[in-house]
Every structure is written in C-alpha cells, then in structure tokens.
Amino acid sequence: MAAKSSEAKSLAAVASFFFRSVTSIRCKATFVNSNAVYNGEAVLRKFRQRPSNGKASFIGCSNWSDDSSNMATSHRFTAIPKGVRESIVLKLFRNEALDEEDDDTELSLFIPVDPTDLRIVIIPLAGVPHRHPSLPRTKIPITIQQRYTRLAEKDLEGTLVQELHPGMMINRKRVDLVRDQRQNQFPHGTGVFYEFNKERALHISQRYIHSFSAQPDDGHVMVTINPQLAPLALEAMWIMVDTTFAVVHGKTNEWKLLVWLNNVDKRTVIGRIWSNRATRDAFVLAFSPSSNLLGAIGDSEGAQPQGLADVIILRQMNRDSPGMHFDNILMLIWKTCLVHFTRGVLGLRDHISDTILQYLLSFPYLETFNRSHAEDNQIKPTNRPILEAILFAKEQDAQNARIIQEMISSGVLQNPNNSLQSRMKSQAQRKARASEKKRIADAELLTVKESRKLRNNLEATQQENETLRKQIAMLSQASFSATPSTPKKLQPVASSSQLPPSPSNSIIDVDSLFQSPPSNTQELADSDSDDFDYAARTS
Incomplete structure (x- = not known):
C-alpha cells in the first residue's frame, strides 16, 4: 500500500498509467454506410499549429484519414492531461526503457514443442519473492457468503412495523416509542456542549x-x-x-x-x-x-x-x-x-x-x-x-x-x-463521447441552418417568380391594347337603317363595337360568319 500510495506522486507511474489507459482502447470511428469500424491503435501525433495546454502532442488513430465525408463518427482524439509528463509518454510509445531495476526473481519457462503453439507456462522459483506484493484474496468463501445472506434476510423478514402488532397502527404509539428511545439515548438533552x-x-x-x-x-x-x-x-x-x-x-x-x-x-x-x-x-x-x-x-x-x-x-x-x-x-x-x-x-x-x-x-x-x-x-x-x-x-x-x-x-x-x-x-x-455528441449536435444544427437557408431561398425564388408572372401579365395586357385591330369588311344587313352611316372607305373601327349599346338596346349577336354581322335585336 505504501508503494501504491506513492504511485500518484511518481511522474513515471502516472505517465505509465496514462499510456496503458489509452493503448487499451481502439478507435471506434465508423463509416457512413457500413457498420465496420476503423479499429485503429493509439498513436502519438503532433498538433499542426500550436501546443494545447502546454502539450505539443495528442493521442490519435493509426488509421486516420482525411475523409470526413464518408465517416459516421469521428476518429479518436485524447488530449494528454496536465499532470502527465509528455516526454515520458513519448518514450513509452517508442518502446524506450525508463528506469531499470534488477529483480532477483527466478522463473522457469516451459514452451510447447510445436512451434505453432504460442502458449507458455511460467513457474516462479519458490522462496524468492517478487518486487510486487502477492495478489490479494478477492474470492469470498462460501461460509462468509451464507453469513452475509442470513444478515440480509434477518431484519423483520419483509414485515412492516404496522404488521407486528395491531397497536403499532396508531401513529402516536410509534412517535412515543421514538421519543422514549431518544430520551434514553440523550438523558441530558440534545445539547452539543x-x-x-x-x-x-x-x-x-x-x-x-x-x-x-x-x-x-x-x-x-x-x-x-x-x-x-x-x-x-x-x-x-x-x-x-x-x-x-x-x-x-x-x-x-x-x-x-x-x-x-x-x-x-x-x-x-x-x-x-x-x-x-x-x-x-x-x-x-x-x-x-x-x-x-x-x-x-x-x-x-x-x-x-x-x-x-x-x-x-x-x-x-x-x-x-x-x-x-x-x-x-x-x-x-x-x-x-x-x-x-x-x-x-x-x-x-x-x-x-x-x-x-x-x-x-x-x-x-x-x-x-x-x-x-x-x-x-x-x-x-x-x-x-x-x-x-x-x-x-x-x-x-x-x-x-x-x-x-x-x-x-x-x-x-x-x-x-x-x-x-x-x-x-x-x-x-x-x-470522447462528449466530443462525439457535440459533433453530431453541430452537424444537426448545421443541417437545420442549411434547411432554413434553402427554405428562405425557395420562398424568395417563389416571390421573384410571382413578381415576374405579374409583370409578364401586365406587359401582355399592355401589348394587346397597343396592337391595331385587323380591319374587316362590313356586310350591310337589311333593316339596319338605324345604324350610323358607313364611312366612304367602308372601314369601321372595331374597338368601337365593344362600347355600350345604343339607346334602343340593340345588341351584337353571334353568327357563323367569320366577319362581324350586325344583327339588330330588339328587346
């Protein structure tokens, strides 16, 4: 325990703990249209621009690639904490030795004859202790398990206080029992002094x-x-x-x-x-x-x-x-x-x-x-x-x-x-989870902003189209009013003595035909002829 207590004060131990913690995790980055993961190992990479928190390096992914468009989740990024010495972490990633100490422990190694069998049996020599203490006894004996179970089941055995006796149903009775217990526990009152x-x-x-x-x-x-x-x-x-x-x-x-x-x-x-x-x-x-x-x-x-x-x-x-x-x-x-x-x-x-x-x-x-x-x-x-x-x-x-x-x-x-x-x-x-959630939230926020921008652009385009449609309609109406009508020959009809006399050139202004009818309520009637036919209709 003394050695363990000093571990937190040892720069080499703290850096070793950090190294083992990051190397035991593989990159969980995934592709967009696949469940496959990059499964990259932890590597030490340098920041491109400037150090962060006084550290020039960070822990990244060995399979990193600049192809974020095909990634569903981002690659790993682990910053080196302030209390971890970066130079020691660099040595550990390079497999360089730190402080070496001799150990008097002797081991017997037994390997299989088959070269493809990579198993090994290690037997320490009896009587020669290791530098580290023996492993603690963590397996609970059956007698202790049974004793703990009996203690857990002993307390009232699931019975409510009110079920112990009918008199315990009265609230005042239970309050008096608690008060008497307090008086026995504190006979001189509850004074701290x-x-x-x-x-x-x-x-x-x-x-x-x-x-x-x-x-x-x-x-x-x-x-x-x-x-x-x-x-x-x-x-x-x-x-x-x-x-x-x-x-x-x-x-x-x-x-x-x-x-x-x-x-x-x-x-x-x-x-x-x-x-x-x-x-x-x-x-x-x-x-x-x-x-x-x-x-x-x-x-x-x-x-x-x-x-x-x-x-x-x-x-x-x-x-x-x-x-x-x-x-x-x-x-x-x-x-x-x-x-x-x-x-x-x-x-x-x-x-x-x-x-x-x-x-x-x-x-x-x-x-x-x-x-x-x-x-x-x-x-x-x-x-x-x-x-x-x-x-x-x-x-x-x-x-x-x-x-x-x-x-x-x-x-x-x-x-x-x-x-x-x-x-x-x-x-x-x-x-890492917080960073990934933030990345997803930022992506969703960007999608919302892009959707809002596209919707605003669509509404603006629709308004422009509506304005152009109105302008086209106004121009068409103005063009129709300014275009001269095609002259047509008049075919006099019998009993049309009340009509005004025709000009000498037998040409009539067609626009005048769309004016109000004369006082005798004559109206224009349709005909099968291509030419206008003045048929007098008396109401």
Missing part, C-alpha cells in the same frame, strides 16, 4: 468532537474528526471542502473535508465542521494556526478562503490582526471547484453581457469531483437535530475508518475499477 464536555474526559485518540467555539452573536463552530481518519490528511495531495445544507435542522450547516486516498483509490471524508454562520470570522475558527496545509479546493463560499488566508497571515506575521489583504495569498493556496464556479457564473447571466459571460466561463480551472458529499447522501438522513446529526456522522466515520484499515491490511480494494489508470481511461471515454 454537554457531549463535548463529556468527550473532553477521554483521551485525544478517542475523541470525536475536538473543538467547540461560541461567538457573541450566538454563532457556533464545532470541529469533529475521527482519530483513525485524521492521519490520512498527511498523505493527501489536496483537500476538498463542500457544504451540506440539509443535514441539520435549522441554520447549522455541515462543512466536510474530503481527501483522495491514493493507496486505496477511494475518496473519504476525514473531518466535519458544523457552524450556523458562514462568515469570515467564523471560518477563521475552522483552521488551526499550526497547520501545514499548502492548498485547498472549495466551493463558491467566499468566507471559507478568506478565513484560511487570515489564519495563514496571522501565523506568518505573529500579530493579532492581519496586516495584508487575503487576496495576496489566496491565488496561491486556494482552488475553486469547477462545478461551483460555473454555477456561480451562470447565476450572473442576467446581469452581464454574453461576451463577459463566455469570458468568465472560459477560465481554465482544476478538474475535481463534482460532488464531495455524493457518498454521504446515499445513506445519511437529513433534517436531524444537531447532536443526532453529529453522532450519526461519528458512527459513519468510524465504520469508514474500519473499512479503510481493512483495505490497507488485506490489499483488497472496495472498488477495483477506481485506479488511476481506470480513471484516466474513463475520463478519456467520457470526453
């Missing part, structure tokens, strides 16, 4: 409530730490803090200190601070002046880093009040959780412009776990009295300490798939 004084009589290795501070404004700050979990803070590379608001009934909030344990690949809460004030003066009481803390990660609560900075300034200057502004050192010791930072910036979008909003969101911050109290919320009740919440946390921390101690002694981890290599692999897969 009484519990604190009671634990002061114990040895410091057995205490859970280590500090109780009261302020003149009726504020209080309490620090609770499990003695077995406290030494783990010295092995942590960073400490993350987060506030839970719903655990305690009233204004008291729980402020948890979370660390990542490299030796067991587990995050755990090592301490809790309970306070009903979120002020700078209150958080000054949460930090010890003799602490060697070099950095912390917190949420968007501004009073937390201000209180820490005041404690450090007071310790360095040995004065009663800080003599310099806290901003001078907070940039060096405090990191804000990316999720809380983004949440705080998005809360300002109604008050700032989109340009400033995007500028703030573009700040590169340390990637952390998005919720430090995710594990607690799965089993921890909420809205409890302050003392009940503290005692429940005490029991939970004690169980967690026993589990961690068992993992350290046995070598069997609670989550075997939570190693640094597994986390790097999962992180690369999540980023």
Whole structure:
C-alpha cells in the first residue's frame, strides 16, 4: 500500500498509467454506410499549429484519414492531461526503457514443442519473492457468503412495523416509542456542549468532537474528526471542502473535508465542521494556526478562503490582526471547484453581457469531483437535530475508518475499477463521447441552418417568380391594347337603317363595337360568319 500510495506522486507511474489507459482502447470511428469500424491503435501525433495546454502532442488513430465525408463518427482524439509528463509518454510509445531495476526473481519457462503453439507456462522459483506484493484474496468463501445472506434476510423478514402488532397502527404509539428511545439515548438533552464536555474526559485518540467555539452573536463552530481518519490528511495531495445544507435542522450547516486516498483509490471524508454562520470570522475558527496545509479546493463560499488566508497571515506575521489583504495569498493556496464556479457564473447571466459571460466561463480551472458529499447522501438522513446529526456522522466515520484499515491490511480494494489508470481511461471515454455528441449536435444544427437557408431561398425564388408572372401579365395586357385591330369588311344587313352611316372607305373601327349599346338596346349577336354581322335585336 505504501508503494501504491506513492504511485500518484511518481511522474513515471502516472505517465505509465496514462499510456496503458489509452493503448487499451481502439478507435471506434465508423463509416457512413457500413457498420465496420476503423479499429485503429493509439498513436502519438503532433498538433499542426500550436501546443494545447502546454502539450505539443495528442493521442490519435493509426488509421486516420482525411475523409470526413464518408465517416459516421469521428476518429479518436485524447488530449494528454496536465499532470502527465509528455516526454515520458513519448518514450513509452517508442518502446524506450525508463528506469531499470534488477529483480532477483527466478522463473522457469516451459514452451510447447510445436512451434505453432504460442502458449507458455511460467513457474516462479519458490522462496524468492517478487518486487510486487502477492495478489490479494478477492474470492469470498462460501461460509462468509451464507453469513452475509442470513444478515440480509434477518431484519423483520419483509414485515412492516404496522404488521407486528395491531397497536403499532396508531401513529402516536410509534412517535412515543421514538421519543422514549431518544430520551434514553440523550438523558441530558440534545445539547452539543454537554457531549463535548463529556468527550473532553477521554483521551485525544478517542475523541470525536475536538473543538467547540461560541461567538457573541450566538454563532457556533464545532470541529469533529475521527482519530483513525485524521492521519490520512498527511498523505493527501489536496483537500476538498463542500457544504451540506440539509443535514441539520435549522441554520447549522455541515462543512466536510474530503481527501483522495491514493493507496486505496477511494475518496473519504476525514473531518466535519458544523457552524450556523458562514462568515469570515467564523471560518477563521475552522483552521488551526499550526497547520501545514499548502492548498485547498472549495466551493463558491467566499468566507471559507478568506478565513484560511487570515489564519495563514496571522501565523506568518505573529500579530493579532492581519496586516495584508487575503487576496495576496489566496491565488496561491486556494482552488475553486469547477462545478461551483460555473454555477456561480451562470447565476450572473442576467446581469452581464454574453461576451463577459463566455469570458468568465472560459477560465481554465482544476478538474475535481463534482460532488464531495455524493457518498454521504446515499445513506445519511437529513433534517436531524444537531447532536443526532453529529453522532450519526461519528458512527459513519468510524465504520469508514474500519473499512479503510481493512483495505490497507488485506490489499483488497472496495472498488477495483477506481485506479488511476481506470480513471484516466474513463475520463478519456467520457470526453470522447462528449466530443462525439457535440459533433453530431453541430452537424444537426448545421443541417437545420442549411434547411432554413434553402427554405428562405425557395420562398424568395417563389416571390421573384410571382413578381415576374405579374409583370409578364401586365406587359401582355399592355401589348394587346397597343396592337391595331385587323380591319374587316362590313356586310350591310337589311333593316339596319338605324345604324350610323358607313364611312366612304367602308372601314369601321372595331374597338368601337365593344362600347355600350345604343339607346334602343340593340345588341351584337353571334353568327357563323367569320366577319362581324350586325344583327339588330330588339328587346
């Protein structure tokens, strides 16, 4: 476990974990009209233009081709994380050796006589240990399985409390039983100060409530730490803090200190601070002046880093009040959780412009776990009295300490798939899926924009066609009105004495025929003749 704990601090080990995580995944890019995949291996490629995040290379696909039109999904792209040394990754891809160390282990190798059979049997020499520890015992014996099954089936055996006795149907009866149990558990009331004084009589290795501070404004700050979990803070590379608001009934909030344990690949809460004030003066009481803390990660609560900075300034200057502004050192010791930072910036979008909003969101911050109290919320009740919440946390921390101690002694981890290599692999897969979803969304958005553009062009073309059609109709009508009519010969008809006399040249203006009829209501009648026939019709 000591070697595993130091792996996260070794540049070669971190680079090796990253190398194994990317080489264990093949490219999943697919063609448009086929289910076949490129299945390319991981290769190290250089950026064409400029480095990204200080890295000149990235992990790409060995079968990469610049033929995006025939691809349904894009090729792999994995950026080298900030904490991974690029030069070591380059050596690993070139199969160059890193630091070599001799191993005294002797092995006996047995290979088949058949040259086509590539199997091999390796037998280590007895009594000569390897440099790595023996494999942990992960197979559960049948007796332990049966015991666990009996414990799981023992609790009421699926029976409801109301089914135990008819009297348990009355709500008041059940409430009285709970009240009596609380009175037996807390005979002197639910006062935290009484519990604190009671634990002061114990040895410091057995205490859970280590500090109780009261302020003149009726504020209080309490620090609770499990003695077995406290030494783990010295092995942590960073400490993350987060506030839970719903655990305690009233204004008291729980402020948890979370660390990542490299030796067991587990995050755990090592301490809790309970306070009903979120002020700078209150958080000054949460930090010890003799602490060697070099950095912390917190949420968007501004009073937390201000209180820490005041404690450090007071310790360095040995004065009663800080003599310099806290901003001078907070940039060096405090990191804000990316999720809380983004949440705080998005809360300002109604008050700032989109340009400033995007500028703030573009700040590169340390990637952390998005919720430090995710594990607690799965089993921890909420809205409890302050003392009940503290005692429940005490029991939970004690169980967690026993589990961690068992993992350290046995070598069997609670989550075997939570190693640094597994986390790097999962992180690369999540980023690849997010990038692919973004690419698909951008393609769909581009398709929508193109469809909208084509629809607008079609509507504009239809309007132009309609305008041209109207212009053609107007020109046709004007052309018809301006064209002279063909002269026709008149055939006089009998009894047409009332008609006007014909001109001497026997030519008549045809347009005049379409004017209003004369006063005697004569109308033009149709005839079979090609020429106009004036047939008088008297109404």
